[in-house]
Amino acid sequence: MTLPVALSGKDVIGQAKTGTGKTLGFGLPLLERVIVPADVEAGRAKPEQLTEAPQALIVVPTRELCQQVTNDLLTAGKARNVRVLAIYGGRAYEPQVEALKKGIDIVVGTPGRLLDLAGQRKLDLKHVKCLVLDEADEMLDLGFLPDVEKIINMLPAKRQTMLFSATMPGAVIGLARRYMSQPTHIRATAPDDEGQTVANTKQFVYRAHNMDKPEMVSRILQAEGRGLAMIFCRTKRTAADIAEQLEKRGFASGAVHGDLGQGAREQALRAFRNGKVDVLVCTDVAARGIDVGGVTHVINYQSPEDEKTYLHRIGRTGRAGAKGIAITLVDWDDIPRWQLINKALDLGFNDPVETYSSSPHLYEELNIPAGTKGVLPRAERTRAGLGAEEIEDLGETGGRGRGGRGGRPQERERGRDRERDRDRDRSRSRSASGPDSAPAEQERPARTPRRRRRTRAGSPLDTAAQASAATATAPVVEE
Template sequence: MTLPVALSGSDVIGQAKTGTGKTLGFGLPLLERVTVPADVEAGRATPDRLTDAPQALIVVPTRELCQQVTNDLLTAGKARNVRVLAIYGGRAYEPQVEALKKGVDVVVGTPGRLLDLAGQRKLDLSHIRVLVLDEADEMLDLGFLPDVERIITMLPAKRQTMLFSATMPGAVISLARRYMSQPTHINATSPDDEGTTVKNTTQFVYRAHSMDKPEMVSRILQAESRGLAMIFCRTKRTAADIAEQLERRGFASGAVHGDLGQGAREQALRAFRNGKVDVLVCTDVAARGIDVEGVTHVINYQSPEEEKTYLHRIGRTGRAGAKGTAITLVDWDDIPRWQLINKALGLNFPDPVETYSTSPHLYEDLGIPAGTKGVLPRAERTRAGLGAEEIEDLGETGGRGRKSAATAPAPREERAPRTPRQRRRTRGGSTVAEDAATVPAPSVEADGDDPAQPRTPRRRRRTRVSLAEGAAEAGVAVAEAPAVAEAPAAPAVEDEQAEAKPRRRRTRAAAPEAVAEAPVATEPEAEPAPRRRRTRAAAPEVVEEAPVAEAKPRRRTRAAAQPAAEAVVDFQTVAVAASVAEPVATRPRRRPRVVKPVVDEVDFQIAPVSEPVTETRPRRRSRAAAKPKTEAVASVSAVAEDAAAPAKPRRRRATTAAKAESAPVSEAVAGEDAAPAKPRRRRARATAAADSAES
């Protein structure tokens, strides 16, 4: 039906079911319109019509279809010696550019590489006489439409345009008329074939669980009279996973999906055509136009997205009058999507029956022998497998091609996987066996496990610094040191321990001594607290013992514990509590060495009150002054909550000024608020000396 219209030069929109020969429907008229040297010799054309530029262009959506159409046209044009070139991505540019320089009659390509070479002025499209869009509904979809429009703008206005596909929605037809001139729409159907699917294809639809699908597929592949089989998945990851699982179960399987390089994709398809692989797991990149003789079963491992995809998938079987079987496994989540597909295509599977790998009706429908398991018996593993097909070096561009080569997994298997901890310890000079012994706990003997093993300075320094910091600076309890010292130690390391400990003492003396003396301690929590407080500051003990302490304020308070000076003690506790929240200072720790008379201490207690510290402190002073002498002494914790953390100079001034009597406290505060800090401190000391002389 297409040949007479296409040979006349008219534009054609051809629609027919899968496997009915659409490639030659547009290929034969295209080859007739191309002028070759054989036509000039036969007198059918003049020499001026000869050119080395392409005269016909066929645009296809996938690389696999591009290669297949090229092979079909080479076979059909062999008698006239028509030069046909396939241009698609994933291959090196240089061979394609060299072929274009030598001269090409027909170009078959994908949109991306065609635009690339045309933009580089390597491909001349000004002599194109025939344009063919194969799988036109896919080419005019939103994904390819911008590229197709750019290609059409590079072509001559006077040309023949033909569109062919198995599915041609009305929206695509109206869109295609923009680029065509009075097209003829030809829809070829058989009189006895009803519906959109091929009559020779038997369809089964099962509701299956996703965790049981691999087992179901393994048993379906062992059905009687099964030839080649294609399994379609929705995602690339699922396709790779199913191909690997089937290979472990004993099936000769290959994969074709977008994450593979072009060399690996062509290797799998070649092995599938040659019979070395009988199961091809692929995504929808192989759903359109792929024609492989002998495909008897098509399995939809995942439900397709739309009805067009379903038609193209099951169209890989039952081609050219042959019979085939199409099985669709629908998950529970895909039931609404499948019901839409079933309604659009007019099928009889609105509610698929729930099926598992052990369901009896699965065996009956597909002719699976009883007792079949999910692993192919060794006696039936007769295929050579994917490894028997050589992978071709296509000079692939990008990084994906190199990763997909057959030799790529070998380097990954040779390298032993190592964790970051193992790599770090290997750089330090230890082995994996030593890492296993040293990783569980930072024991004391870990540094001296084996004196014969070389220890780098960096690792030895790291271990000792961590021990020193843990024992002296970080406040580690002494009770924890015996646990460290008695931590797992091998019975064979007795002499090594004697040599390891002196090394730690030479490198750092303070921390190892604490660790070495730790086992002698009997009380777990006896000494670590005083050590840490002496390192940080003596203030925390002042809060606990209030007037009785070891620092300078504490000694003065202890000596000045008299009934008449109870209000003065309250001011001292305010100053001490305020100093608790201050940062660590060095001078307050030196001052407690100086012991002064009792009267001086009393004078010093009044200084924090008389000094203007902050905006919030005068309110506390007024409260303390308003209370009676018996109620003036407040708890240290309550005063510490209200007091704000003063600065370092304020705390020093607070511990150096004092008064003798509690009655003139308010007068002293009023008289000394505006005076500077240092002169006030000297006057307070002079007054203290005079008071002591009078007493």
Template structure:
């Protein structure tokens, strides 16, 4: 539905359920809009129309979505050899700046790094003739809207603008009215697909206790026909903890959340796509646009914040016509939140059944074999695991875990021992008497030589300036008790008597 309108150069607002192909809906018109040397060779363009500055810009909210859109555009533009570059934070600046200097046709980036490079005049936006805002509602939720507006102010006034999202809040519509020219609003739905969710996703909702959730998830991961699984958590700490617990139970699990460095996040996603890891525990940073073949189950370990997040989470399965299963575990405290989501989406789960890891209806609904326990049998532990995927050194600013392993394994800097300050005692402000012993104290820089005790043979005036300036070791005084002082006073009085 989008292609005829977008190829004609009109502004488009595209709205469709997640997993229905929005990336190529804007990607193909965008690739057709750029001029490359293949067009000059075919006679479709003049040589003076070629430029090394970006001719198209795609703005996305997350780094993971940036990578995926870049890979899709590279695949679609391979025949015409379209140069596509991804720009996002967590990576070193230098490779991105060098790639821009060599020339690029399409830039896909996150708002922060795009603004940064544009402010340094490393990114020239004056030649952009096509702008795409992907997942615009997520950029609004993450607070990127001011950055997006500053980027749009740097672009030429005469351009094509396309805005795509699965949901369309009022502020996104306001953005479209300000920066788009007579846009065509296209909402794509299947005729027999009523509701907000995709029809080929089977949804299950259970009321579960937080202490029993790890055992429940471990048993769900042994269901019949289970492929790759994504487990969504609300907080970064919970995601890391669940991934660690599943690892101890024998599952090949990896975590993706905002506290990880970019290298570790990309390592986990690569391992998941390559099949070395079959359980990806993540926060909502991976709920947008991530498209991995073979995801059969999505488990909401914690109730999502709202109905939009729920739609994007379960949309990681059942993509491109495939079927999928979505399971949501609702705490007792989250029942009111879930009922709001249920009402907003028109679902049929207002009062989820109370469920435990031993409940028969859990085994029956998810086709879990009878007798399954919460630990994966050793014979079924066939995945290579996260350690089999190498960590790429990205040279970024947040490489606190870039190939260095856990923080405890890093070598700690050795502190030099502090040399105590030596005081020189004198009698009445004068130099030591003739024949007295002087001690040469070596400073911290010469501590390897040790301290040598030197006897002063000559008179004090005959000593060298270095010896004269050398401090003496202070004499230690012994503090006497009151009994000793009284005894000393008595003996002194007896002597006088």
């Protein structure tokens, strides 16, 4: 539905459920519309139309989505040799600047790094013919809006603008029209797919106690037929804690959240895609647009903030026609919030059933074998784990470095190596300076300790007088 309108150069607002192929909905028109040397050779374009500056710009909210969109476009644009570059924070500037100097056709980026490079005159946006805001409702949210407006002001006034997202509130559409010219709003739904959630995703909602949740999750992860699983938490601390607990229980788990360095985030996602890790614990940073094949279970460890977040989270499973299972664990305190989400999406789970890790209905509904405990049996621990995936040195910027669970062992190892090198250098310098150097070091005079002068009201205190006064006033004890 999108392709004919987008290829004609008109502005588009595209809305469709998660996992229905929105990336290629805007990606294919962009790949067709950029002018590459092959077009000049075929006579479709004039040589003066070729440029080394970007001809299309895609703005995305998260680094992980930026990388994924770039990879999809590189795959789709192979035949035409379209040059696509990902620009996002947490990586060194130099490789991105070098790539821009060589020439790029399409730039995919996050707002912060795009503004940085544009402000340094390293990124030229004057030749951009098409702007895409992916996950547009998030991009036009109050947090991102000032940055997005600054980027839009740097672009030519005459351009095509396209907005894509699974959720598009009316207020966002109203805001978007300020930047668009007579946009066509395309809303794609299957005739037999009622409601806002994907029909292929089976949903379960349980009222669970916070202290029992790790045990529940451990048993759910041993359900029959489970493939890859994603667990969503509201806070970074909870995500790190749950990933660590699951690792102790024998599961191959990784974490993706904002407190990890970019190298560790990419390591965890790579390990998850490659199957070395089969449980990814993450915050909402991975709730949008992330597409990994074989995700059968999504577990909301903590209730999402709103119905939009819920739709995006459970949209990581049941993608491209596959079946999926979404499980939400609602704490007692979160019941009012959950009831608002339930009402907005008309889910039919207004009062979730009180459930514990030993509840029989949990085992029946989720196909968990009887007698399953909260620790994965050693015979089933077949995954290589996070440590088997190399952590890439990205020349990271910022103070957070490569920390987190993914990077600590490597960092400690590097620290030990540095210490060993220093010790080796010291011993070499001693041997080079000859045998006389050691005695010379021993003959150094002992340093006299610094004496402190005591004063009271600016005048020096006579310690001897003070000592005698103390002796005079001391009580006499008779035997």
